[in-house]
């Protein structure tokens with residue numbers, strides 16, 4: 641894979657799409673899209689929504705003042721509504737150029753969108769200001785879920801039926817259901833095995849490289865021993881020193897070959913043998929790439 645470096649001018653590239661419903665000061669309602677929405681766990685089993693609002697907006701103002709909101713998941717059939725609600729500011733008057741059904745929360749008195757198949761009713765627990773943004777940590781007081789989605793719990797939802805909009809700066813829809821959690825672990829085993837095999841190859845290469853180094857040293861000692869011995873024999877009439885040196889060198893080469901294991905299989909320690917098909921250990925059958 642070759643990745644380009646791009647300027648970090650946009651946050652998460654895969655975002656969910658929601659429309660936040662809030663109460664205006666005059667008891668009317670306001671809706672606006674938000675995609676900087678994620679979750680966290682407050683205490684065991686108690687989950688929260690985390691929503692980040694930037695700059696100034698009616699939604700942000702209402703959330704700070706009233707502390708109540710609905711978070712309406714946007715499905716594909718709500719795209720026109722989301723586009724419309726995002727193109728207008730609550731400050732400029734009611735967003736009522738198009739019709740959309742509005743209900744009220746069951747546990748929290750907030751406006752909800754009839755078109756949404758999944759609605760959270762929330763209360764702001766905590767806010768964190770960071771530069772131009774305020775991040776809201778919201779307790780979930782109720783979830784309204786379309787009965788047609790089926791499933792017993794929140795994890796048991798067929799997202800292809802829910803058909804949520806995925807936002808990346810553009811609108812996308814979901815592809816297919818890929819599987820359950822754990823379905824892909826057998827593939828991890830294959831990858832793990834391949835990794836182990838690669839490690840084994842690397843270790844083997846190291847062992848062979850070490851054996852080759854020992855054999856090079858051994859050959860150098862033998863070759864120099866023979867050269868010195870031959871020149872000693874040529875000079876035998878005047879001096880015996882080169883002859884003695886040559887013999888000593890050959891003995892050193894021979895001893896070195898035993899001590900270093902240059903002629904032994906690095907795996908089982910027995911002598912290996914070269915044949916037309918390569919070098920194999922007679923005893924353990926390992927191929928030694930010499």
Ligand SMILES: Cc1cc2nc3c(=O)[nH]c(=O)nc-3n(C[C@H](O)[C@H](O)[C@H](O)COP(=O)(O)O)c2cc1C
Nearest residue numbers: 672673674675676693694697698699726728729730
């Ligand atoms: C797809 C989409 C996602 C958005 N997500 C966010 C968001 O997460 N946070 C935010 O502050 N504004 C977000 N906006 C911008 C507000 O929805 C927009 O400014 C809106 O007009 C605010 O309306 P209001 O003043 O009535 O609250 C988003 C807009 C769109 C179209």
